[in-house]
Amino acid sequence: MQRLWVRCIRCVVPHLSPQRLPARGYRLASCLRKQDGRSPRKAIQVPGEPIRRHFKKGLLTVLDGSLQPVTVTEIRQYLRSKNVSFRDGYSCLHVPSPFTPERDTCLFIDKTTGRFLCKATLLEGSWEDFQDSMELLHKEGCSYLSPDILAGYLAESDSDSAEAQLNDSEVRRIWDKAVWFSDLGEEEAELIKAMYNITKIANSTLKKFGVKCFQPTKSLVFPWYNPRDFSLNGLKLLSAESHKQKIHYTETTFPRPARYYNLFGLCVSGKKETEVVITNGEVDCLAIHQSTGVTTLALPRGASCLPPVLLPYLEQFKRIILWLGDDLRSWEASKLFARKLNMKRCSLIRPGDKQPSPLQALNDGLNITKILKASLPASHKSIISFRQLREEVFGQLENADQVAGVKWARFPELNKLLKGHRKGELTVFTGPTGSGKTTFISEYALDLCIQGVNTLWGSFEINNVRLAKIMLTQFALQRLEEQLDKYDEWADRFEDLPLYFMTFHGQQNIKSVIDTMQHAVYMYDITHVIIDNLQFMMGQENLYTDRFAAQDYMVGAFRKFATDNNCHVTVVIHPRKEDDDKELQTSSIFGSAKASQEADNVLILQDRKLVTGPGKRHLQVAKNRFDGDVGVFSLEFNKPCLSFASTKGKQKVKKLNKDAETPSSKASEETPAKNKK
Numbered sequence: 001m002q003r004l005w006v007r008c009i010r011c012v013v014p015h016l017s018p019q020r021l022p023a024r025g026y027r028l029a030s031c032l033r034k035q036d037g038r039s040p041r042k043a044i045q046v047p048g049e050p051i052r053r054h055f056k057k058g059l060l061t062v063l064d065g066s067l068q069p070v071t072v073t074e075i076r077q078y079l080r081s082k083n084v085s086f087r088d089g090y091s092c093l094h095v096p097s098p099f100t101p102e103r104d105t106c107l108f109i110d111k112t113t114g115r116f117l118c119k120a121t122l123l124e125g126s127w128e129d130f131q132d133s134m135e136l137l138h139k140e141g142c143s144y145l146s147p148d149i150l151a152g153y154l155a156e157s158d159s160d161s162a163e164a165q166l167n168d169s170e171v172r173r174i175w176d177k178a179v180w181f182s183d184l185g186e187e188e189a190e191l192i193k194a195m196y197n198i199t200k201i202a203n204s205t206l207k208k209f210g211v212k213c214f215q216p217t218k219s220l221v222f223p224w225y226n227p228r229d230f231s232l233n234g235l236k237l238l239s240a241e242s243h244k245q246k247i248h249y250t251e252t253t254f255p256r257p258a259r260y261y262n263l264f265g266l267c268v269s270g271k272k273e274t275e276v277v278i279t280n281g282e283v284d285c286l287a288i289h290q291s292t293g294v295t296t297l298a299l300p301r302g303a304s305c306l307p308p309v310l311l312p313y314l315e316q317f318k319r320i321i322l323w324l325g326d327d328l329r330s331w332e333a334s335k336l337f338a339r340k341l342n343m344k345r346c347s348l349i350r351p352g353d354k355q356p357s358p359l360q361a362l363n364d365g366l367n368i369t370k371i372l373k374a375s376l377p378a379s380h381k382s383i384i385s386f387r388q389l390r391e392e393v394f395g396q397l398e399n400a401d402q403v404a405g406v407k408w409a410r411f412p413e414l415n416k417l418l419k420g421h422r423k424g425e426l427t428v429f430t431g432p433t434g435s436g437k438t439t440f441i442s443e444y445a446l447d448l449c450i451q452g453v454n455t456l457w458g459s460f461e462i463n464n465v466r467l468a469k470i471m472l473t474q475f476a477l478q479r480l481e482e483q484l485d486k487y488d489e490w491a492d493r494f495e496d497l498p499l500y501f502m503t504f505h506g507q508q509n510i511k512s513v514i515d516t517m518q519h520a521v522y523m524y525d526i527t528h529v530i531i532d533n534l535q536f537m538m539g540q541e542n543l544y545t546d547r548f549a550a551q552d553y554m555v556g557a558f559r560k561f562a563t564d565n566n567c568h569v570t571v572v573i574h575p576r577k578e579d580d581d582k583e584l585q586t587s588s589i590f591g592s593a594k595a596s597q598e599a600d601n602v603l604i605l606q607d608r609k610l611v612t613g614p615g616k617r618h619l620q621v622a623k624n625r626f627d628g629d630v631g632v633f634s635l636e637f638n639k640p641c642l643s644f645a646s647t648k649g650k651q652k653v654k655k656l657n658k659d660a661e662t663p664s665s666k667a668s669e670e671t672p673a674k675n676k677k
């Protein structure tokens with residue numbers, strides 16, 4: 001049943017193309033399965049192939065191939081049936097690799113997805129590819145699959161090759177031009193270190209981790225070494241820019257972020273080490289290692305995600321300390337990552353005054369060893385006392401603004417009412433037919449995604465190409481039809497967003513949809529899922545003959561998913577009745593009161609009565625569980641760029657009486673200070 005997700009997730013946007021190895025120089029091959037007449041698929045990577053070119057014009061095309069889901073029990077059963085010995089690891093099963101002659105070389109099979117990685121050859125593929133490899137091994141009657149045997153099954157990928165070559169030459173150019181800090185003049189080295197707050201990091205530490213300085217832009221250069229032969233896979237440039245007396249740091253990666261899988265520090269860590277500290281950024285990694293000498297690794301994209309392709313590299317560690325930063329978002333991320341890494345071996349550093357980020361701790365002269373010793377075990381019993389909760393509660397009170405969630409940049413009025421977008425909540429969104437629900441919710445989600453909220457779209461009504469076109473227009477805030485020469489520039493930037501699409505279209509079974517969402521949370525650390533719209537799951541639900549009972553059941557399923565996965569779910573629902581003379585109300589949506597209780601937020605796009613001009617809409621927050629503020633504000637529609645974003649400064653927000661469903665003349669009016677006379 002989970003199999004569908006693989007097909008859906010893989011077929012979506014660039015990020016979801018078959019995963020790249022965390023090491024360059026490997027190529028995607030057509031599936032070994034081609035041998036038995038089944039359709040070839042791209043999944044196994046073997047030496048020699050440059051990076052595969054991800055989407056450009058062919059955005060969101062649905063790939064052929066229906067992968068079946070697999071459970072860890074099925075994997076174990078299969079291995080036993082083939083007499084393959086295996087060891088149960090933390091996130092992976094460890095089996096002897098069929099790709100090398102050395103029998104003690106491990107191949108890691110992800111227990112959740114079945115994907116495999118052979119660390120010796122850096123070959124990777126799906127569970128089906130592994131099964132095919134075993135069949136091929138049997139067919140060829142050999143002890144292992146040498147590159148010669150595999151060569152016959154490889155596919156060329158020209159488009160990837162072009163991108164890989166471009167990447168290689170850029171990486172080489174920057175790397176060759178960059179210099180070691182010890183080779184810089186003392187004054188210049190100190191000045192550059194000061195820009196990055198790393199004056200306490202010794203040149204020897206920087207050299208040990210391979211950190212250089214790119215003088216033309218005064219950037220730090222962090223290398224991505226191939227763990228097999230220490231060649232360069234890519235690099236990250238950290239640059240500092242002063243803006244309004246504040247320093248802004250920007251990161252540029254080669255290859256682009258979606259393909260940058262560098263566990264920084266891996267090449268320094270020993271193969272026999274059993275303890276590791278994982279940090280958000282490279283400079284934090286340097287700070288901890290320099291002060292304590294412990295093995296420390298930095299995540300490629302910080303606290304935003306822990307890609308499962310990296311899990312095999314962490315299997316050797318019996319104990320993992322996650323120290324991701326000093327804010328609530330990092331704390332939330334460390335709890336999420338601990339689930340993926342297996343809670344039993346994880347401890348977390350809770351942000352606090354005496355536990356800032358590792359680099360800050362070094363700069364403040366704090367005892368880093370002591371902080372590491374005070375880390376909290378991630379696994380907790382189901383019954384806990386307030387004593388165990390009190391620090392957590394204090395953290396929430398201390399960081400009230402962060403607890404309120406991510407703020408919208410384009411909809412300040414929403415921040416006023418909802419205070420922010422929080423993980424683990426369920427938002428129900430409705431509006432009359434054709435009122436612009438998809439258009440609005442697309443921009444509402446895009447806004448958050450631009451700010452780093454990992455987003456998964458389930459668009460059942462309009463296809464993904466159309467949806468992506470709407471989003472790209474909203475992203476660029478201009479009609480690209482008339483400026484096609486700018487398409488690539490915007491598409492490149494759009495491609496770097498943490499944005500994923502399910503490839504479902506039309507009527508779907510809710511179980512497949514929830515399985516897909518579950519998989520996406522594991523693979524891409526998704527924290528916001530949009531379902532547009534619920535009606536497309538109704539037809540498949542035979543359990544309930546009553547439409548509203550079915551709707552309640554589905555809202556309940558999404559509620560449970562949001563809570564269990566600490567992931568926000570926004571569900572678009574068509575109203576059950578539309579009366580031309582009346583605004584919609586919460587009761588216009590739900591079948592019963594039970595379902596309305598499930599939602600944390602109810603948003604209604606109103607286009608009647610309150611309309612004061614063509615194209616004018618109002619957004620009503622009809623329910624807000626977080627702090628109870630409900631109200632309404634108007635939305636201006638800018639048709640060329642399909643945007644509802646406020647362009648005329650702050651809009652008026654009309655706060656409503658909590659009990660009042662619709663705006664009334666008695667409602668108190670809150671006017672932004674700017675507009676008050």
Ligand SMILES: Nc1ncnc2c1ncn2[C@@H]1O[C@H](COP(=O)(O)OP(=O)(O)OP(=O)(O)O)[C@@H](O)[C@H]1O
Nearest residue numbers: 432433434435436437438439440614615616617637
């Ligand atoms: N405020 C607005 N004024 C005028 N046109 C709009 C406005 N908002 C959206 N549109 C346009 O209306 C059309 C329908 O929009 P959209 O698909 O977002 O509506 P919907 O409510 O999701 O529709 P449905 O009820 O079919 O799901 C689109 O062409 C969109 O560009």
